[in-house]
Amino acid sequence: VSRFEGITMAPPDPILGVSEAFRADTNDTKLNLGVGAYRTEELQPYVLNVVKKAENLMLEKGDNKEYLPIEGLAAFNKATVELLLGADNPAIQQGRVATVQGLSGTGSLRLAGAFIHRYFPDSKAMISSPTWGNHKNIFNDARVPWSEYRYYDPRTVGLDFDGMISDIKAAPDGSFVVLHGCAHNPTGIDPTPEQWEKIADVIEEKKHIPFFDVAYQGFASGSLDEDAYSVRLFVSRGLEVLVAQSYSKNLGLYAERVGAINVICSGSDAAARVKSQLKRLARPMYSNPPVHGARIVANIVGDPTLFNEWKEEMEMMAGRIKNVRQKLHSCLAEKDKSGKDWSFILKQIGMFSFTGLNKVQSDNMTNKWHVYMTKDGRISLAGLSLAKCEFLADAIIDSFY
Numbered sequence: 051v052s053r054f055e056g057i058t059m060a061p062p063d064p065i066l067g068v069s070e071a072f073r074a075d076t077n078d079t080k081l082n083l084g085v086g087a088y089r090t091e092e093l094q095p096y097v098l099n100v101v102k103k104a105e106n107l108m109l110e111k112g113d114n115k116e117y118l119p120i121e122g123l124a125a126f127n128k129a130t131v132e133l134l135l136g137a138d139n140p141a142i143q144q145g146r147v148a149t150v151q152g153l154s155g156t157g158s159l160r161l162a163g164a165f166i167h168r169y170f171p172d173s174k175a176m177i178s179s180p181t182w183g184n185h186k187n188i189f190n191d192a193r194v195p196w197s198e199y200r201y202y203d204p205r206t207v208g209l210d211f212d213g214m215i216s217d218i219k220a221a222p223d224g225s226f227v228v229l230h231g232c233a234h235n236p237t238g239i240d241p242t243p244e245q246w247e248k249i250a251d252v253i254e255e256k257k258h259i260p261f262f263d264v265a266y267q268g269f270a271s272g273s274l275d276e277d278a279y280s281v282r283l284f285v286s287r288g289l290e291v292l293v294a295q296s297y298s299k300n301l302g303l304y305a306e307r308v309g310a311i312n313v314i315c316s317g318s319d320a321a322a323r324v325k326s327q328l329k330r331l332a333r334p335m336y337s338n339p340p341v342h343g344a345r346i347v348a349n350i351v352g353d354p355t356l357f358n359e360w361k362e363e364m365e366m367m368a369g370r371i372k373n374v375r376q377k378l379h380s381c382l383a384e385k386d387k388s389g390k391d392w393s394f395i396l397k398q399i400g401m402f403s404f405t406g407l408n409k410v411q412s413d414n415m416t417n418k419w420h421v422y423m424t425k426d427g428r429i430s431l432a433g434l435s436l437a438k439c440e441f442l443a444d445a446i447i448d449s450f451y
């Protein structure tokens with residue numbers, strides 16, 4: 051008898067499992083609005099032109115495949131923190147940022163989780179309700195206890211700001227408050243600049259540590275600077291901040307696993323010590339990160355022509371999603387005679403829309419209409435074409451009532 055008799059079958063992942071089910075579906079009208087992966091109007095995956103150009107340059111250069119240092123490619127680490135904070139940010143000038151290239155956003159969050167578990171064993175993480183499903187898995191496996199702060203208000207289909215503030219206030223001092231830098235996943239609802247100020251106030255007052263997850267910088271509004279507003283605000287206030295970054299969406303490097311963890315400290319000495327301990331945690335976890343995607347980012351950011359081309363392509367991707375939002379909203383408003391207000395679809399930002407469809411209704415979307423989405427009612431608009439908006443509106447209305 052096998053030694054693995056006791057190993058049970060794990061449930062499919064709430065997000066990536068949807069893609070597995072989609073692939074298994076043979077229906078030709080099927081639509082995958084599950085995983086947040088950008089598709090073109092023709093519903094095809096998209097490799098940015100600027101990425102192809104960078105890769106051709108790299109091929110000509112004939113870079114070697116030597117190990118990277120544990121902390122990653124130096125040119126990438128420089129580029130990534132400058133993209134995040136702005137090249138002229140005093141925190142960078144003063145050497146106060148510990149940056150370690152991680153295995154995309156997930157791996158960077160996980161490395162930070164290991165750091166929190168080791169150095170702040172009595173602290174817990176505060177995550178939004180709802181949040182990206184994998185946050186709970188990451189903190190559970192890093193053995194960082196967590197609880198939730200109120201975020202989504204189903205009544206207003208908006209931000210429960212008062213609930214958020216009071217829950218963050220009620221958390222034990224020194225909690226790690228996980229915040230979505232922009233394009234909140236799954237709700238698509240972001241705090242206003244004034245609300246970000248108040249969130250920073252309560253975090254400062256409670257001596258909490260803000261822990262930003264920045265997975266969509268430049269992809270939400272189309273502007274790298276605009277989408278970094280919240281992080282730059284907290285850093286400008288002199289707070290010590292953790293920031294995980296991902297280039298999966300804004301540069302389409304999903305499978306290259308490119309990201310970073312940045313720890314903005316109060317002094318350069320602290321940053322050096324923090325960086326050394328992040329390296330010590332990374333070495334036995336994965337030793338050192340993959341070079342290819344990091345070189346792509348470094349080459350693009352390091353070349354003004356390529357960098358500008360990237361910005362244009364980001365605006366194009368963000369723009370296509372905005373158009374799809376508009377079209378879906380007008381189809382729903384036109385078809386739904388119940389007078390329900392669908393304007394929340396226009397107010398949400400980033401690649402997702404939180405439709406309010408419950409589990410039974412999302413099951414109907416999949417079983418009857420072959421529309422694949424996550425069971426919390428989230429649809430990825432990045433997977434939707436203008437041509438399919440009418441069909442989707444019919445499916446949503448059929449499922450809602």
Ligand SMILES: Cc1ncc(COP(=O)(O)O)c(CN[C@@](C)(CC(=O)O)C(=O)O)c1O
Nearest residue numbers: 065085086154155156182235263265296298
């Ligand atoms: C808020 C947030 N943080 C981190 C990540 C991690 O991405 P990375 O590891 O590829 O850098 C995602 C990706 N979320 C996706 C787009 C995909 C996923 O679930 O992994 C999503 O569908 O929600 C995310 O939405």
